[in-house]
Amino acid sequence: MSTAAHAQAGHPHPLKTSLWDWITTTDHKKIGIMYLILALFSFFVGGLFALLVRLQLWRPDAGILSPDVYNQMLTMHATVMIFLAVIPLLTGFGNYAVPLMLGAKDMAFPRLNNVAFWINAAAAIVLMSAFAMGGSAAAGWTSYPPLSGGIFSPGRGVDIWILGIHLAGISSILGGVNFIVTIINMRAPGMSLHKMPLFCWTWLVTAWLQVIATPVLAGVLTMLLFDRNLGTSFFRPEAGGDPVLWQHLFWFYSHPAVYIMILSAFGIVSEIIPIFSKKHIFGYLAIAYSSVAIGILGFLVWAHHMFASGIDVRARTIFSVLTMLIAVPTGIKIFSWVATLWGGNIRLTSAMLFAVGFVAFFLIGGLDGIFLAIIPVDIQLTHTYWVVAHIHYVLFAGSIMAIMAAAYYWFPKMFGRMLNETMGKWHFWLTIVSMNVTFFPMHFLGVQGMPRRYYTYPAEFAFWNTTETIAAFVMGFAQLIFVYNVIVSLRKGEKAPDDPWEGKTLEWTVSSPPPSHNFDTMPVIK
Amino acid sequence: MVERWQEALKRFEGKALLGVLAWGLMASAAGANPMDAAVTPIASEVNSVYNLILWITGGLFVGVWAVMGYALWKFRYRKDRKVNDFHGNLTLEVVWTVIPVILLIIISVPAFRVLQFTEYAPKDISETVEVIGHQFFWEYRYPDSSITIANQPLRLPVGQNIRLLVTSDDVIHNFSVPAFGFKQDAIPGRVNERWVRVDKAGTYDGYCAALCGALHANMLFKVEAMEPEAYAAWKAENQKAAAAPTGPVTQEQLMAAGEKLYASNCASCHQVNGQGLPGVFPPLANSDWFDKTDKNAHIDVMLNGLRGEITVNGQKYNGVMPGFGHLSDLDLAAIATYERNAWGNNHGVITPEEVKALRK
Numbered sequence: 001m002s003t004a005a006h007a008q009a010g011h012p013h014p015l016k017t018s019l020w021d022w023i024t025t026t027d028h029k030k031i032g033i034m035y036l037i038l039a040l041f042s043f044f045v046g047g048l049f050a051l052l053v054r055l056q057l058w059r060p061d062a063g064i065l066s067p068d069v070y071n072q073m074l075t076m077h078a079t080v081m082i083f084l085a086v087i088p089l090l091t092g093f094g095n096y097a098v099p100l101m102l103g104a105k106d107m108a109f110p111r112l113n114n115v116a117f118w119i120n121a122a123a124a125i126v127l128m129s130a131f132a133m134g135g136s137a138a139a140g141w142t143s144y145p146p147l148s149g150g151i152f153s154p155g156r157g158v159d160i161w162i163l164g165i166h167l168a169g170i171s172s173i174l175g176g177v178n179f180i181v182t183i184i185n186m187r188a189p190g191m192s193l194h195k196m197p198l199f200c201w202t203w204l205v206t207a208w209l210q211v212i213a214t215p216v217l218a219g220v221l222t223m224l225l226f227d228r229n230l231g232t233s234f235f236r237p238e239a240g241g242d243p244v245l246w247q248h249l250f251w252f253y254s255h256p257a258v259y260i261m262i263l264s265a266f267g268i269v270s271e272i273i274p275i276f277s278k279k280h281i282f283g284y285l286a287i288a289y290s291s292v293a294i295g296i297l298g299f300l301v302w303a304h305h306m307f308a309s310g311i312d313v314r315a316r317t318i319f320s321v322l323t324m325l326i327a328v329p330t331g332i333k334i335f336s337w338v339a340t341l342w343g344g345n346i347r348l349t350s351a352m353l354f355a356v357g358f359v360a361f362f363l364i365g366g367l368d369g370i371f372l373a374i375i376p377v378d379i380q381l382t383h384t385y386w387v388v389a390h391i392h393y394v395l396f397a398g399s400i401m402a403i404m405a406a407a408y409y410w411f412p413k414m415f416g417r418m419l420n421e422t423m424g425k426w427h428f429w430l431t432i433v434s435m436n437v438t439f440f441p442m443h444f445l446g447v448q449g450m451p452r453r454y455y456t457y458p459a460e461f462a463f464w465n466t467t468e469t470i471a472a473f474v475m476g477f478a479q480l481i482f483v484y485n486v487i488v489s490l491r492k493g494e495k496a497p498d499d500p501w502e503g504k505t506l507e508w509t510v511s512s513p514p515p516s517h518n519f520d521t522m523p524v525i526k
Numbered sequence: 527m528v529e530r531w532q533e534a535l536k537r538f539e540g541k542a543l544l545g546v547l548a549w550g551l552m553a554s555a556a557g558a559n560p561m562d563a564a565v566t567p568i569a570s571e572v573n574s575v576y577n578l579i580l581w582i583t584g585g586l587f588v589g590v591w592a593v594m595g596y597a598l599w600k601f602r603y604r605k606d607r608k609v610n611d612f613h614g615n616l617t618l619e620v621v622w623t624v625i626p627v628i629l630l631i632i633i634s635v636p637a638f639r640v641l642q643f644t645e646y647a648p649k650d651i652s653e654t655v656e657v658i659g660h661q662f663f664w665e666y667r668y669p670d671s672s673i674t675i676a677n678q679p680l681r682l683p684v685g686q687n688i689r690l691l692v693t694s695d696d697v698i699h700n701f702s703v704p705a706f707g708f709k710q711d712a713i714p715g716r717v718n719e720r721w722v723r724v725d726k727a728g729t730y731d732g733y734c735a736a737l738c739g740a741l742h743a744n745m746l747f748k749v750e751a752m753e754p755e756a757y758a759a760w761k762a763e764n765q766k767a768a769a770a771p772t773g774p775v776t777q778e779q780l781m782a783a784g785e786k787l788y789a790s791n792c793a794s795c796h797q798v799n800g801q802g803l804p805g806v807f808p809p810l811a812n813s814d815w816f817d818k819t820d821k822n823a824h825i826d827v828m829l830n831g832l833r834g835e836i837t838v839n840g841q842k843y844n845g846v847m848p849g850f851g852h853l854s855d856l857d858l859a860a861i862a863t864y865e866r867n868a869w870g871n872n873h874g875v876i877t878p879e880e881v882k883a884l885r886k
Contacts, residue, residue: 066740066803067740067741067742067743068740068806071737071739071740071742138740139737140737144697144698144736144737146696146697146698146714147697147698147737147738147739151833151846152661152696152697152739152846154835154844154845155844237713237714237715237716238714238715241715242715242716243698243713243714243715243716244713244716277601277609278609278611279609279610279611279613280611280613281613282612282613282614282615283613283614283619284613286619308700308709308710308711309711309713309718310710310711310713310716310718310719313641313645317638317641321634324630324633324634325630327626327630328623328626328627328630331622331623331626332619332622332623334590335590335618335622338590338593338594338597339615339618340613341594341597341598341601342593342597342601342610342612343601343609343610343611343612344597344601344609344610345601345603345604345607345609346597346598346601346602346603347603348598348602348603356594356598359594360591360594363587363590363591364587367583367586367587368583370579370583370633371576371579371580371583374575374579374633374634374637375637375641376571376572376575376637376640376641376644376707376708377572377575377576377579377637379572379644379708379709380561380572380576380704380707380708380709382709382735383700383702383709383735383736384735420528422528422531422532422535423531425535425539426531426535426538429535429538429539429542429543432542432543432546433542433545433546436546436549436550437546437549440550440553441553444553444554447558447559447560448558448559448560448704449560449702449704449731449733450733451700451702451733451734451735451742451743452735452737453737453742453743454742454743455742455743456743456744457743458731458746
């Protein structure tokens with residue numbers, strides 16, 4: 001039947017509608033998909049910047065990028081990956097799945113949802129526009145003044161960066177409000193908080209982090225904008241300001257931000273591992289409440305990013321103790337996921353491979369973080385490649401692998417087609433190998449003392465740098481397998497049943513893809 | 527076609543994981559740790575905490591992988607498998623909450639003791655040295671001896687407790703000597719204090735470890751730890767040099783000295799060939815700046831630096847040049863004369879007296 005005839009029959013095809021419908025939609029499923037498409041594109045843009053960085057580092061004095069352009073690339077790699085890729089990818093899956101998992105027909109504020117997405121798209125445009133306006137910010141995504149101030153970053157790059165991040169932040173706050181209200185108010189009858197899926201638990205905590213922390217980022221960004229353009233002196237030491245104040249306020253947001261990027265990844269893995277082990281999740285309440293604990297503790301540890309800044313040793317001690325504490329709820333989760341596997345009947349589909357891979361390799365990021373919680377050891381390792389190793393293990397081996405698991409898990413539900421499992425497995429194995437060869441040696445470089453953000457380096461660091469560059473390119477190309485899989489499967493993939501995985505949450509009780517109103521009758525949870 | 531990829535996958539999968547593990551193990555054996563040489567007591571103490579954490583986290587890693595690997599193999603999919611759906615066990619959960627806390631305490635006790643050791647300087651400090659970061663070089667001052675040096679190795683005496691006062695003149699830098707077991711942010715408007723005792727004479731690598739601008743990777747430095755007699759001799763020599771009056775010098779002498787001084791002080795930005803970096807560091811070779819300004823402007827820039835937008839050879843520059851007033855009148859005159867007459871330039875001589883006259 002043609003699209004028009006279908007529509008006339010009162011059953012519009014869930015996916016085949018007009019472009020204008022997609023632009024103005026208030027349907028959380030379509031908004032979720034739009035977040036995913038924009039964020040996937042951004043992931044490749046951020047990845048391109050990373051490959052340019054690695055290309056410059058393939059040997060000492062490679063001369064491929066000038067030092068200033070190199071600094072722009074490292075700044076925008078991180079900025080794009082954090083604000084335009086990881087956070088929106090998780091938001092996309094959250095938007096798609098949370099209302100379905102709650103038995104709701106949409107988010108609490110569907111129109112706000114649409115607005116938040118388009119503000120995110122505007123953020124992407126603003127951030128990338130800097131390249132056409134004389135160059136992007138080049139002071140790192142952490143943008144420490146005075147380097148990011150008016151004297152040492154003249155030009156528009158940092159100002160444009162500030163405006164772009166402001167927009168991303170607004171989107172995040174609006175989205176956070178939507179998730180909180182939806183999760184608290186729109187659960188199906190009988191779904192107490194203790195019967196709610198763990199993905200929704202982690203989104204509840206994440207949404208609170210977004211709402212509470214992001215305004216502080218907005219404040220500190222505005223302070224820098226004013227210092228740069230209106231002659232204020234928040235951070236300018238020559239006028240009585242304090243560069244360290246930036247660090248406190250920036251990290252007050254940016255530490256919770258890393259939990260924003262990992263908590264719903266924990267949620268994804270907590271959904272997938274039980275299904276493909278044919279078991280209930282081990283320690284449901286422990287995983288739920290340890291997520292809350294991580295969320296709260298996450299607000300109390302920001303200065304562990306500042307152990308070398310010279311702030312009082314007594315203050316640093318408190319931050320160190322609180323940082324070490326976070327290992328406990330995180331460990332509880334890791335042990336619970338392993339215990340979930342135990343005694344199960346494990347099917348290693350692509351989704352499950354990525355979920356198990358998450359547990360196996362996020363673990364490395366968690367463990368190397370312990371070194372950074374201990375002040376004297378952190379002082380030796382901070383500002384070096386050890387930190388680059390840590391962040392990429394938690395964000396790539398962690399967040400991104402969970403996001404890939406979610407993609408393989410929910411793709412059939414979203415598009416009514418199965419992804420090709422052989423391609424999925426190739427994607428997984430190539431990623432695992434190349435990712436470890438790219439990031440593990442960074443621990444060695446860090447111990448040897450190679451600082452971060454170096455566009456060239458002495459010869460003694462060359463062997464691992466060359467190795468990492470080669471592996472990074474393999475890693476980049478491995479992700480194209482996934483894109484190819486998506487394109488091919490959308491057209492010719494095996495048709496997906498309502499419940500291809502024998503799932504236990506409500507989204508698997510409706511068709512693939514679901515009708516636009518999600519549920520014909522409101523589900524009741526016993 | 528698909529079957530060929532599936533076959534290849536089966537051969538690749540198991541090998542891939544084993545390969546990664548084996549490679550990781552071998553690679554971990556490689557890699558030098560500069561703290562192993564125990565050049566300072568701080569390095570040796572920090573290293574012992576580092577190694578303790580390494581053993582504990584290594585053990586945790588092996589433990590989790592062993593259990594997980596076993597579970598993935600033992601409970602792999604079988605059509606007829608009966609699942610044991612246990613999803614809670616109080617004992618297990620208490621144990622795996624308490625054990626990490628115990629491990630953290632085991633790490634914390636030596637860690638906080640070492641923190642005290644590294645943060646609180648011993649009472650018997652023999653000398654204070656000031657470390658000042660600039661874009662893109664390091665300056666060191668020895669206030670007790672009225673010595674100021676820059677763009678050369680930091681000299682320290684072996685076996686004595688030295689207080690380092692670290693700050694910056696412009697943006698945040700970081701003074702990092704991995705062999706010493708610490709690094710310290712150099713923040714403008716703030717003085718950060720560290721203490722160090724170098725127990726082994728030698729030359730140690732130093733890095734700027736905080737992104738400070740385009741040439742962040744070019745602020746490498748060395749620390750030379752010298753036996754006390756050699757250190758005293760170096761100091762005496764440097765004090766004499768500072769005090770020596772400058773007699774009349776010829777243009778040839780200024781050019782010869784200036785070429786060397788230019789190479790070590792100026793070339794990192796303005797380049798050995800005087801071409802600068804377009805849009806970032808202005809050229810000096812065939813530069814119209816010398817036509818537009820007079821000698822005093824040149825001396826002023828060398829003494830006090832320059833910031834704000836300028837146009838050179840039609841290109842705009844809006845950077846920050848630091849001042850080099852820590853160099854002697856003779857050295858500045860040599861550099862300025864070299865810049866005015868190298869690369870086909872012909873803009874006359876600047877004398878040490880002319881430099882001295884403009885110092886405030």
